[in-house]
Amino acid sequence: MTDKEDELDSDQARKLILFKSKKEIKVKELPKYAFEKFDQEDKIKLITKSKSSGAGYSYSIQLQNESSAPISEVKIKVIYSDFLSITGFYPPTTKLPKSPNNKGKSITRIKFDEINERSSKRIDLRFTPLLLGNEGEIRTMVTYVNNKDYVRVLDSKPVIIKLGKININPKIVPSSYIQKFSQKPDIKKGIISFGVGVEDSIDSDFYFNLLNQILLKNHLQLIAKDPNKKILWFFGTDLESREDVLIIGQIVSAKVEIIGTSPSHNVLISFLTLLSNEFKEHLVIREIVKTPNQIYNMKCKYCGMVLPNFPEKGEEIECRKCSNIQVVW
Structure with missing residues (x-):
């Protein structure tokens, strides 16, 4: 003193x-x-949680200040394998600048000027896999300045993400079994929804027929088909896990949607990733789009809810769940 x-x-x-x-x-x-x-040692805690969610993974970061003094210059660095993509985040005010890939890793940085005493900050991220046959991780590092003007570092345990290739066999079931299967208590569900950003409108029959071809190509059994409503129901079994999977393909409100249902979340995520990638590849091959970047994710980037329709270019659209307004393309 x-x-x-x-x-x-x-x-x-x-x-x-x-x-x-x-x-x-x-x-x-x-x-x-x-x-x-006030002593802050062991009172600043980094808590990360992850789980399979829908067609991808949710990852939450919570930084808790349990001390009686604030911390400042808080810098959060999220490091993840480059076969994953951040497709959503919350709260909406979060800014997520992305650094260039480095040795198969991507980095996103989040900053806070201060975290007050006895308070916390939480960020929720949603990751969608881009490719199969990969193994990687998600981890978080935090630096901050404590009340004695020392820089401290916190590091999370890595979350391992492993997506193997999938092999499906067709399985014949009666159409009446579809609803029963979907309502099983241990069932997992996920959806891929996207819009195709081209100036000239494409007949929905084209997308419907292309979706039908891709699902048949991947050894799924056609159970039912409604050409008027543009809905397809397919069924199959994963040869490795022996878990069944129900795939519904539909064209609705100018969106292409693939909905998956299975007791195994790993099977579900892997298969939805595979089908989504193949559909996008066919659009490029057939020169409907020049690049996959013209195919837009139709989930709300804040809460993950599927947006009601694919809007015109530059048009704002409101999420029905969280009411946040966004521009898709």
């Missing part, structure tokens, strides 16, 4: 209690605590 601080403390102590008489005692309030007096 400096000489100046000693003088201040001494002066405050003298003024704290003034003895005027035995009957009269005047007390002044103590000044508010100084933050540097």
